[in-house]
Amino acid sequence: MKEITKETYLKWYKDMLFWRKFEDKLAAVYIQQKVRGFLHLYNGQEAVLAGALHAMDLTKDKMITAYRNHVQPIGMGVDPKRVMAELYGKETGTSHGMGGSMHIFSKEHRFYGGHGIVGGQIPLGAGIAFADKYKGSDAVTLTCFGDGAARQGSLHETFNMAMLWKLPVVFVVENNGYAMGTSVKRTANHEDIWKLGLGYDMPSKPVDGMNPVKVAEAMYEAIEHARKDGPYFLEVKTYRYRGHSMSDAQSYRTKDEVAEYKKIDPITQVLDVIKKENYATDDEIKAINKEVKDKVDECEKFAEESPYPNKQLLYDVVYEQEDYPFLKHRL
Amino acid sequence: MRTIQFREAICEAMSEEMRRDESIFLMGEEVAEYNGAYKASKGMLDEFGPKRVIDTPIAELGFAGIAIGSAMNGNRPIVEYMTFNFSLVGIDQIINNAAKIRQMSGGQFNCPIVFRGPTASAGQLGATHSQAFENWYANTPGLKVIVPSTPYDAKGLLKAAIRDDDPVIFMESEQMYGDKGEVPEGEYVLPIGVAEIKREGTDVTIVSFGKIIKEAFKAAEILEKENISVEIVDLRTVRPMDHDTILKSVKKTNRLVILEEAWPFASVASEITYQVQEQAFDFLDAPIQRITTADTPAAYSPVLLEEWLPNANDVVKAVKSVMYVK
Numbered sequence: 001m002k003e004i005t006k007e008t009y010l011k012w013y014k015d016m017l018f019w020r021k022f023e024d025k026l027a028a029v030y031i032q033q034k035v036r037g038f039l040h041l042y043n044g045q046e047a048v049l050a051g052a053l054h055a056m057d058l059t060k061d062k063m064i065t066a067y068r069n070h071v072q073p074i075g076m077g078v079d080p081k082r083v084m085a086e087l088y089g090k091e092t093g094t095s096h097g098m099g100g101s102m103h104i105f106s107k108e109h110r111f112y113g114g115h116g117i118v119g120g121q122i123p124l125g126a127g128i129a130f131a132d133k134y135k136g137s138d139a140v141t142l143t144c145f146g147d148g149a150a151r152q153g154s155l156h157e158t159f160n161m162a163m164l165w166k167l168p169v170v171f172v173v174e175n176n177g178y179a180m181g182t183s184v185k186r187t188a189n190h191e192d193i194w195k196l197g198l199g200y201d202m203p204s205k206p207v208d209g210m211n212p213v214k215v216a217e218a219m220y221e222a223i224e225h226a227r228k229d230g231p232y233f234l235e236v237k238t239y240r241y242r243g244h245s246m247s248d249a250q251s252y253r254t255k256d257e258v259a260e261y262k263k264i265d266p267i268t269q270v271l272d273v274i275k276k277e278n279y280a281t282d283d284e285i286k287a288i289n290k291e292v293k294d295k296v297d298e299c300e301k302f303a304e305e306s307p308y309p310n311k312q313l314l315y316d317v318v319y320e321q322e323d324y325p326f327l328k329h330r331l
Numbered sequence: 332m333r334t335i336q337f338r339e340a341i342c343e344a345m346s347e348e349m350r351r352d353e354s355i356f357l358m359g360e361e362v363a364e365y366n367g368a369y370k371a372s373k374g375m376l377d378e379f380g381p382k383r384v385i386d387t388p389i390a391e392l393g394f395a396g397i398a399i400g401s402a403m404n405g406n407r408p409i410v411e412y413m414t415f416n417f418s419l420v421g422i423d424q425i426i427n428n429a430a431k432i433r434q435m436s437g438g439q440f441n442c443p444i445v446f447r448g449p450t451a452s453a454g455q456l457g458a459t460h461s462q463a464f465e466n467w468y469a470n471t472p473g474l475k476v477i478v479p480s481t482p483y484d485a486k487g488l489l490k491a492a493i494r495d496d497d498p499v500i501f502m503e504s505e506q507m508y509g510d511k512g513e514v515p516e517g518e519y520v521l522p523i524g525v526a527e528i529k530r531e532g533t534d535v536t537i538v539s540f541g542k543i544i545k546e547a548f549k550a551a552e553i554l555e556k557e558n559i560s561v562e563i564v565d566l567r568t569v570r571p572m573d574h575d576t577i578l579k580s581v582k583k584t585n586r587l588v589i590l591e592e593a594w595p596f597a598s599v600a601s602e603i604t605y606q607v608q609e610q611a612f613d614f615l616d617a618p619i620q621r622i623t624t625a626d627t628p629a630a631y632s633p634v635l636l637e638e639w640l641p642n643a644n645d646v647v648k649a650v651k652s653v654m655y656v657k
Binding site (some may be wrong): 016061063064093094096097098099103105106107108110113114115116117120121122124127129130132134135140151154157158160161219269282316317318319320321324325326 | 354356373383387388390391394395396397398400401402403404405406423424427428432433434435436439440441443466473493495496497500524571573
């Protein structure tokens, strides 16, 4: 694995803070009704992405995830302005305003979505890996999903075939404790989701998902295993600070529980190391904070000022066929 | 011209395309070592090997999703369902992923994939094995739906489906795999979305598709003896639908009967009826009649199945009703 250096910590701090502030901005503009639909935010889970990106080979490895998906494509290289614009429903968005919050995609940066049906992306992730193996590429696909999706049949069918065919895929369950309002405890007879892999003889283990170093080390082992020998399953134990979506009153948990997790906040953990190791002065940290804020403001401005898509676009990308004869729906 | 079976036409179409394009593979239950549940992939494992002719466990949702994911990353999969009755286990992947990926990603990812297998009833198989979901799939933007009725059409249209860059549902019939028909040596591809007038006539138009169209041909023979001239339009593709061919025929005969092996509610027949009343209202000399299965699940008993399934007598009766003759 690439060494974890001063630069890594500074990059992690800047990236994770940016993801956090980007999501906070979305929450703010959502309340202003500039962003609509459902909005699922990543706050608290940033170490999972930071660690994964450190371990991936970003020249070829791929990622697919569920609907909590705004910051992963940014991490993989997508311009955050285009992600913000997508949430505004604008022409400059990653899908020109046709995907929305739950459906961010970037073929260029090998981010395969952005999927709104719980667990529906699990077989897709294995399929992406299937195609890489078929082509003789040694790329690995990170297939991410939540603890709720771990209860879908799609997981079990996919685990079975992925092992049968030794596909180069790492399955990552980001266990943030709750499937919407239902705790992991209330969805199964045991709470160790990683053990689900053992029934398929898949190397499987739990990871501390609040610490990017621990995530990176586990991810690297999993990814390199997948590259040569097939599937690996990681249960990354993490936590989301915000509700499932914006309409969530969070009656299923206590404020004390959230406060406990904030004590081991991934960004704070990274900042503590930076301070302890003197990787940056207070002024340098302030400069990063300002840079992050400015970048988020820039995204908002870009999204605000971008035009809405032309109505004809509705008919332009449903089919590859250019002259598909849609039925008319009004006079 | 040489005569081959429907199953051989399917096998030839897949094999020819797989020889041409390395990115195509066939995946499904019993497609490889068993040579296909209905022998539609006979010999393909021997020719293409296990990398490209792939037996799956019984996991219709899982392998549909894996095939779709592979299509997003450069493959052109053919997925065989042993019957489309089993596709319901995997229909989430078809409707929510295959049909949507292109639009949701703003055109970045496409999904060139074919889901094929038998549809509709096939004898006394009971309720779960006797269903036709052509209208379910055809209701979904993003998909194309093809239902051939002859070996010639099956081969040319399956090749077109495999070459198409959009997801295609390709529906066959257990009761057609043994049907023989003329299929030329050498390559041909038929266009998707083009119906064919399979029998010319002047008095009544019958629109149908798939296996059940045979009942229309039987009825036409009976009616000819009574000097009623029937024109038969074989839709071949349900989505997109060739309205022009239907309308042209209806404007000629001024009478329309639609024969479909599916439940009546919101059927393909209903859609055709809407289109014709809107675009050819003044040409109709009688209300459009449709013949479908009974509005019930299929039943096992031969007597009940006969009551459920449309037949040539039903067609004769419907034609006579739109002709106002007894």
